[in-house]
Amino acid sequence: MSFKKSERQNRKAVTITRQVADSIITWAKTHHPNEAILVLQGKSTREQISVDGVVIPPFSESGPFYSGFGIHDLPYTIPHVGTAHSHPGGSNNPSLEDLNYFTGFVSIIISHPYEDNTIAAYDRNGNSLELKIVNS
Numbered sequence: 106m107s108f109k110k111s112e113r114q115n116r117k118a119v120t121i122t123r124q125v126a127d128s129i130i131t132w133a134k135t136h137h138p139n140e141a142i143l144v145l146q147g148k149s150t151r152e153q154i155s156v157d158g159v160v161i162p163p164f165s166e167s168g169p170f171y172s173g174f175g176i177h178d179l180p181y182t183i184p185h186v187g188t189a190h191s192h193p194g195g196s197n198n199p200s201l202e203d204l205n206y207f208t209g210f211v212s213i214i215i216s217h218p219y220e221d222n223t224i225a226a227y228d229r230n231g232n233s234l235e236l237k238i239v240n241s
């Protein structure tokens with residue numbers, strides 16, 4: 106369907122550096138079997154979102170089922186393009202809570218066993234975004 110195609114083309118591509126991918130993987134593994142969350146730094150343009158840094162959120166509390174992040178408590182002085190969090194069990198699809206607590210432009214989700222190919226990116230509507238890991 107041509108409508109769907111043009112809709113897909115309007116979605117931004119997401120680029121994350123190798124270092125950011127490794128940080129997300131390590132952070133997720135460290136907290137397993139609990140969820141872990143990180144704040145993503147970088148920039149967003151019309152065509153793409155590039156992530157080049159991560160910050161540990163000041164009020165994060167992790168638990169077995171929900172990372173319970175007070176992302177709405179995030180000081181506005183921390184510039185961010187979105188968040189990354191882990192799904193210790195199941196898929197890397199966004200949950201309803203993930204979409205309700207969406208902040209920024211992109212939500213990155215990594216599922217167990219926390220490898221490059223279990224990292225996925227979504228926009229605030231839960232649409233899957235193209236994700237590229239780049240060496241920089």
Ligand SMILES: [Zn+2]
Pocket residue numbers: 190191192199200203214
């Ligand atoms: Zn989630």
